[in-house]
Amino acid sequence: MRYPFPVGKSDFIQGDEAIARAAILAGCRFYAGYPITPASEIFEAMALYMPLVDGVSIQMEDEIASIAAIIGASWAGAKAMTATSGPGFSLMQENIGYAVMTETPIVVVDVQRGGPSTGQPTLAAQGDIMQAIWGTHGDHSLIVLSPSTVQEAFDLTIRAFNLAEKYRTPVVLLTDAEIAHMRERVYIPRPEEIELVERKLPANEEEAKFPFGDLHGDGVPPMPIFGKGYKTYVTGLTHDERGRPRTVEAEVHERLIRRIIGKIENNKHDIITYNTFELDDAEIAIISTGIVSRSGVRAVKILREKGIKAGLLKLNTIWPFDFDMIEELAERVRKIYVPEMNLGQLYHLVKEGANGKAEVELIPKIGGEVHTPMEIVERVVG
Amino acid sequence: MYLKSAYDIRDKYLRKDMLPTIFCPGCGIGSALQYTLRAIDDLGLNPDEIVWVSGIGCSSRVPGFVNFDGLHTTHGRALAFATGIKLANPNLKIIAFMGDGDAAAIGGNHFIHAIRRNLDVTVILINNFTYGMTGGQVAPTALKGLRGTTAPYGQFENPFDIADLAVSAGANYVARWSVFNYLQGINSIKKALSKEGFTLVEFLSPCPISFGRRNRMKTAPELLRWYQKITVPLAKAKKMPPEELEGKIVIGEFVDRDRPGLVREYEAYKRRAKKMMGWEE
Ligand SMILES: Cc1ncc(C[n+]2csc(CCOP(=O)(O)OP(=O)(O)O)c2C)c(N)n1
Ligand code: SF4
Numbered sequence: 001m002r003y004p005f006p007v008g009k010s011d012f013i014q015g016d017e018a019i020a021r022a023a024i025l026a027g028c029r030f031y032a033g034y035p036i037t038p039a040s041e042i043f044e045a046m047a048l049y050m051p052l053v054d055g056v057s058i059q060m061e062d063e064i065a066s067i068a069a070i071i072g073a074s075w076a077g078a079k080a081m082t083a084t085s086g087p088g089f090s091l092m093q094e095n096i097g098y099a100v101m102t103e104t105p106i107v108v109v110d111v112q113r114g115g116p117s118t119g120q121p122t123l124a125a126q127g128d129i130m131q132a133i134w135g136t137h138g139d140h141s142l143i144v145l146s147p148s149t150v151q152e153a154f155d156l157t158i159r160a161f162n163l164a165e166k167y168r169t170p171v172v173l174l175t176d177a178e179i180a181h182m183r184e185r186v187y188i189p190r191p192e193e194i195e196l197v198e199r200k201l202p203a204n205e206e207e208a209k210f211p212f213g214d215l216h217g218d219g220v221p222p223m224p225i226f227g228k229g230y231k232t233y234v235t236g237l238t239h240d241e242r243g244r245p246r247t248v249e250a251e252v253h254e255r256l257i258r259r260i261i262g263k264i265e266n267n268k269h270d271i272i273t274y275n276t277f278e279l280d281d282a283e284i285a286i287i288s289t290g291i292v293s294r295s296g297v298r299a300v301k302i303l304r305e306k307g308i309k310a311g312l313l314k315l316n317t318i319w320p321f322d323f324d325m326i327e328e329l330a331e332r333v334r335k336i337y338v339p340e341m342n343l344g345q346l347y348h349l350v351k352e353g354a355n356g357k358a359e360v361e362l363i364p365k366i367g368g369e370v371h372t373p374m375e376i377v378e379r380v381v382g
Numbered sequence: 383m384y385l386k387s388a389y390d391i392r393d394k395y396l397r398k399d400m401l402p403t404i405f406c407p408g409c410g411i412g413s414a415l416q417y418t419l420r421a422i423d424d425l426g427l428n429p430d431e432i433v434w435v436s437g438i439g440c441s442s443r444v445p446g447f448v449n450f451d452g453l454h455t456t457h458g459r460a461l462a463f464a465t466g467i468k469l470a471n472p473n474l475k476i477i478a479f480m481g482d483g484d485a486a487a488i489g490g491n492h493f494i495h496a497i498r499r500n501l502d503v504t505v506i507l508i509n510n511f512t513y514g515m516t517g518g519q520v521a522p523t524a525l526k527g528l529r530g531t532t533a534p535y536g537q538f539e540n541p542f543d544i545a546d547l548a549v550s551a552g553a554n555y556v557a558r559w560s561v562f563n564y565l566q567g568i569n570s571i572k573k574a575l576s577k578e579g580f581t582l583v584e585f586l587s588p589c590p591i592s593f594g595r596r597n598r599m600k601t602a603p604e605l606l607r608w609y610q611k612i613t614v615p616l617a618k619a620k621k622m623p624p625e626e627l628e629g630k631i632v633i634g635e636f637v638d639r640d641r642p643g644l645v646r647e648y649e650a651y652k653r654r655a656k657k658m659m660g661w662e663e
Contacts, residue, residue: 002661004659030469030470032465032466051652051654051655052655052656052659052661054652056469056648058465058469058648060462060465060495061462061491061492061495062491064459064462065459065462065465065491065492065495066462068455068456068462068463068465068466068492069462069463069465069466069469070466071455071463071466072435072453072462072463072464072465072466072468072470073466073467073469073470074466074470075453075466075467076433076466076468076470076474077470080470094456095456098456226433226451226453226467226474227430227431227433227451227471227474228430229430231430231449231451232451232452233397233445233446233451233452233454234452234454235446235454236454236455236456237454244399244400245446245454
């Protein structure tokens, strides 16, 4: 396989470019999108690369069509991705629910910008955390990942594809304008260095009859892709294990939805990753995600210099959320600070996790700039 | 043409465990479905290579009843999903079964763009002038004066002529019949399924329950007589003055051409890309 970019070496590239290259190395061969700042460069890179690797890149009429197309492509057997920003992500929500309900592996990148509405197209924000987790209607679960460096944007894109395939679910890569447009050194591995997960296919005709049945006890049914003669019917309506619509029976709905949520929740510890910095003996914890974590690290250093035992917890996975871990942390520290580039979204999750065991304080910031380390330090020092 | 019995077609292609269908007595969707299956049968197409796609509505329930791979998607979006299926696996033949509201209202944008791209898909469009599934609201195809629950005093907007729209947007094949024109209907579907690019067969289809009841046509035969009254064959329409065509619907074959389909265009695009990058001669 020949790649249209150098592999096995480092390159100095933007976050958007890193996401595109990672997708291709992860095996993505279908990209559908609609231009929007600050996500357009992902599309532009995919447009350049896809035809060369025998993949498809297509500009759809809108974001609704884009996500619809990648879901279709996934059922035809392809690893598929789309990328957008807040307004487009809002348009995608109905079909994100469809992907959840039909258990379709797809990757959706949301490069956040300031909102609501068209807001601040070119500036960074973290205002879509709640939308990513709860944007679609009904009871559901999906996976949301968040990088804080360009290298992480690359690594988490590969992980997004792996998790999507493994759990047959949509995965949202939630990043922001700052990372999307920032250039950093990224190591682009050779394909042999990357561990890829492929979706579980039915082992035989019999398994293929139950595209939505928990055949292996792990909550993840094998996915009979189209064109193999399995005659699979896929519907967003509540359906039984065979995929037949059963819309009025409470127990069928409950069984389906609980399994779809369960396959994520029960595998929380496989899905969730985080990094800590100086957290072991910390009395003050800073919990953050994405670009803000970088100011968080610096803030911790400054606080330590001032003799304050501060530490940082950087969440790379925003959903599923490890409420228990936060509670354990809350039992150990005096206070938790949550700096985020919005008026309080991650804060709600952290507060619920802390469960009253420690005081949780929000450090909000909106308008397009990342918190400076001193802004965090000053809040902690008081 | 030799016609197999309807039972043979049913036994060969329907999912028995899904029967009976949800369709009301006198509904035309079953007829259009039967014609589609007959066309597939006559052409000897391999069911394993066909995927049925639909949006939401009574018409869109069809993929659930046929024993093929099928994707029952969100309201109006069938053709967008189809774009992904077809481009990801060009060996699959795609049949999109959709309602007039599904295709021309909420899905209007996807509809015109799928045609503009010449997406390789055969659309079977059920035009019943109404939103059947949600109980008889007006559709964008409803002729002026027709009643629906959301236009209780008679539609005041202009209707879309879907076939006309498809021709101007660039479809390779467009035909419109009422479900009572069964031979023409089957032949058109056969033609549509045999061509590359975007092909559309629109059926004027009786919906006695949601539509007929509100427009003083409670049964399929009443609707049949109305269709006979309002439809004009294309050859005849060409000779009629525009005033006389007011409020009428032209039926027939509107276009039959062979522009390259999206799959072929993308294959050429891929080759061009590789050539421009010096990857291939
Ligand atoms: C986003 C969205 N809006 C509205 C609906 C409700 N809805 C279901 S079917 C339908 C209209 C169906 O009419 P048509 O497409 O003409 O098909 P028919 O039922 O007449 O065959 C509507 C509005 C929906 N399911 N999703
Ligand atoms: S409501 Fe109308 S379109 Fe729907 S099944 Fe009944 S007759 Fe057919």
